[in-house]
Amino acid sequence: KLDQATVLLGIAVDIAQRYDLPLVVARLAIRAASLLGDRAQYERGLALAEWATIRYSEAGNSLGQGLAHYIRGLIQCNRGKYVEAVRAFESVFVHFADLQGIDLYIASTWQCLGYLHHKLGRLREAQDCLARSIKHLPKNADREAHGRLAWVRAQLASKCGEADLAAKLYRQALDHMISADLWVDAAFVATEWTRLLVSAEDSADKVRSIIDSLTSLVFPLQDQSPLAAAAFAELIRALMEGKRPSVPMLDSIIMKMESERPGLSARLA
Numbered sequence: 713k714l715d716q717a718t719v720l721l722g723i724a725v726d727i728a729q730r731y732d733l734p735l736v737v738a739r740l741a742i743r744a745a746s747l748l749g750d751r752a753q754y755e756r757g758l759a760l761a762e763w764a765t766i767r768y769s770e771a772g773n774s775l776g777q778g779l780a781h782y783i784r785g786l787i788q789c790n791r792g793k794y795v796e797a798v799r800a801f802e803s804v805f806v807h808f809a810d811l812q813g814i815d816l817y818i819a820s821t822w823q824c825l826g827y828l829h830h831k832l833g834r835l836r837e838a839q840d841c842l843a844r845s846i847k848h849l850p851k852n853a854d855r856e857a858h859g860r861l862a863w864v865r866a867q868l869a870s871k872c873g874e875a876d877l878a879a880k881l882y883r884q885a886l887d888h889m890i891s892a893d894l895w896v897d898a899a900f901v902a903t904e905w906t907r908l909l910v911s912a913e914d915s916a917d918k919v920r921s922i923i924d925s926l927t928s929l930v931f932p933l934q935d936q937s938p939l940a941a942a943a944f945a946e947l948i949r950a951l952m953e954g955k956r957p958s959v960p961m962l963d964s965i966i967m968k969m970e971s972e973r974p975g976l977s978a979r980l981a
Contacts, residue, residue, distance in 0.1 A: 738767035738776055742783050749787035757787045778807035778817070785824060794828050801825050816857065819848035827864045830871060838868050859888025863901055870904075875912040882908065886925060895933045899944045900969050902926050906947060907962040923951050943968035 741764040748757035761784045768776030785800035804821045808814060826841035842865055849861060866881035882905035889898035902925060909922075926948050934941040943965045950957045 735767070735771055735773065735776065738764040738771075738773075738780075741767070742776075742779055745783050745787065749783070749790055752791075754787055754791045758784060761787065774807040774811060775814070778804045778811075781807065782817070782821060782824075785821075789824065789828060794832050798825060798828050798832075801828070815848045815850050816853055819845045819850070819853070819861070820857070822848060823861050823864055826868065830864070830868050835868065835872055839872075842868060855888040855892040856894060859885050859892060859894070859897070859901075862888060863897075866901075866908075867904070870908050875908060878908055879905065890928070893932070895929055895936045896940050896969065899929050899933050899940055900966070902929065903944065903947060903962060903965050903969065906951075906957065907959060907966070910957060910959055910962060923948070926951070937969075940969040 741760045745757040745760035745764065748754070748760065761780050765777055765780040765784075768774075768780060781800050781803040785797045785804070788794075788797035788800055801821050801824050805818075808818060808821075822841045822845035826838045826845060829835070829838035829841060842861070845861055849857060862881045862885035866878045866885055869875075869878035869881055882901055886898055886901045886905065889895075889901055902922065906922060906926075926944070930941060930945065930948065933944060947957060947962070947965055950961070
């Protein structure tokens with residue numbers, strides 16, 4: 713319900729400005745920038761994030777400046793500008809350097825950098841960033857945080873040819889996403905996991921062994937995204953009919969679901 717959320721944020725900004733609350737306005741601007749990024753209104757989102765950066769800088773608020781750069785990184789990533797996104801996320805650490813109690817923010821930033829280096833083909837840098845993310849992720853972080861980290865690690869392990877490790881991490885990511893009721897992401901993880909098994913030419917029994925995990929996603933997925941549910945049903949139907957899905961088929965399913973899922977989570981903002 714991004715349209716409704718955008719309207720409500722606009723009302724909140726008007727109220728905060730009326731009562732001369734610049735830091736509140738800046739934080740709302742970050743929220744709005746995140747929403748605009750999710751709606752593919754990248755230029756507007758970046759402009760708001762830049763405006764928030766200036767307001768936080770004027771107030772000497774390091775945490776706010778770091779968060780503004782974090783949102784800039786997310787937006788640049790989601791528009792496919794990976795190099796620019798790396799610069800934005802690296803800027804986060806400049807402002808977080810002397811702050812305490814923000815391990816979750818730091819872990820998420822390292823995770824995003826790991827994802828970006830992976831997309832850019834910089835596998836060694838990606839591994840280093842994800843190792844740092846693991847180090848900083850608090851033990852009491854929620855299931856979504858653990859799930860997203862496992863997911864990126866699975867993608868990287870797959871790219872590095874470590875199929876067994878990737879499968880283990882996909883399993884972890886799927887369990888976390890299901891526990892967090894993130895059904896679109898769970899379906900995405902499950903499809904990538906299936907693609908890994910097919911690409912690695914694992915046995916048909918091994919591929920079919922994840923059917924139970926897949927079928928449990930169908931009904932909750934329909935509520936969140938009928939489009940993703942329809943695409944996902946293609947995979948389940950093929951598996952239940954004893955067919956071995958092809959890599960092109962799985963790529964097609966992933967592309968259909970991609971439109972339903974923002975590239976990176978902005979929940980920390």
